[in-house]
Amino acid sequence: MANGPRSPHDRTLRRGLLMWALGSSVYLVAIFHRTSLGVASGLAGRRFRIGPAELSMFTVQQLVAAAALQLPAGVLVDRFGPRKTLTVALLVMAVGQAAFASTHSFPLGLAARTLLGLGDAATFVGVLRLTTSWCPERRIALLVQLTSVLGMAGNLISTVPLRMTLERLGWTPAFLGAALLTTAMAGVVVGVVRDRPHVAARTPNRPAPPSASRDRTEPPRDEPPASARRTPTWLREMRADISAVRRVRGTRLGFWMCFTGAFSFMAFSLLWGFPFLTRGQGLSAAAAGRLLMLLVVVNMTIGPVFGQIAATRPGSRVRVNVTTSAIVAALWACVLVWPGPAPLPLLILLVTALGMCGPSSMLGADVARTSNPGDRAATAAAMANTGGHAGTLAAVALVGAALNVAEALGFTDRTTYTVAFAVQWTLFPIGVRILLRHTGKLRTSDGQETQPTRA
């Protein structure tokens, strides 16, 4: 009977889902902050008295901060637990958004966006660690994709609802309100989130005992040499954790899956998609906005599908990731060689395929997670996610540099954008080639992809 007494297992599962939901809400808040400049860029230009180049610096600065802190954030999550790290991340984002709400100075604005990026860095890996600690293994891949779906909801809130709030309340109250809500969320996390079931049963910073699934190549932790003993213990242990995770081949494979899966989609959705569609392809602002909305909707729809595939057929994660990237690369090639503006159905196909890239790159984080022991889940996922950040920064920089050169040479808008996006296209063959090399290493003698397990 559904109403009968619940078993301890059911109770743990329910609490696990509550923890996941709370963690994912933190991620939603982070994605809201990450994307909140989109509809506010016109207002920001007037408020800070800056042009498009400085405006894009806000986004790039935020990305660089998130990328730089990604790996340390993963290690901190594994060491101090998701509750503390998610709380600090929320408070850092709240301070960043409050500063962004109050200042008119461009350098201070940049500092505020840096804080937003730093806080953001800990959220995805924090939720991932919370999920792996609380939920059964067979549900994790799907829940991680659903986390991303909720993140996209944060992206949606930062579009029309944020624009309406900005119009009604104005810049400072709207962003201060967002900062206040973020602080309130930190209170909820402190009050409700617990790092794992039965806290008392485990040691505080090392939740799981060394497990049989740890990489066999990992050397024993000998006494460090005298020179190394001058380094603080926490720093030595942090370095040891990072290098242990890096040595696992599945982590490196996950890195390149994230790199290849994320770069084009992220550069398009965060910065260059809108000008490409309007100035490069001649669409109206409204039509370009609808295509960017389609990108988010596809991302949210495909996430659960890829999550289910990862949960039931983990051996196909690499294939799904590579196939998605190949489709996107082929569609980009069609759009870029099309004589004149590409037809709308082709652009719709391209944007739909780009929307699949978010869930596809998440598969890389999942491969890294399952290739490492559970007490390094966040570090492993962070290392893989760094691949996505590195690819995104490379694509953003390549497109930006190519735009500058093409504009200086006096090309038309369409040619300028075609050249710039052709340059970012070159990252596909590079990423896929390295990725496939790592896949080759992951195959066993009978040709099957190995299935690394986690603690």
Ligand SMILES: N[C@@H](Cc1c[nH]cn1)C(=O)NCC(=O)O
């Ligand atoms: N789907 C990935 C794409 C990405 C972005 N940066 C690095 N990879 C993703 O959303 N990861 C989670 C995140 O919030 O970074």
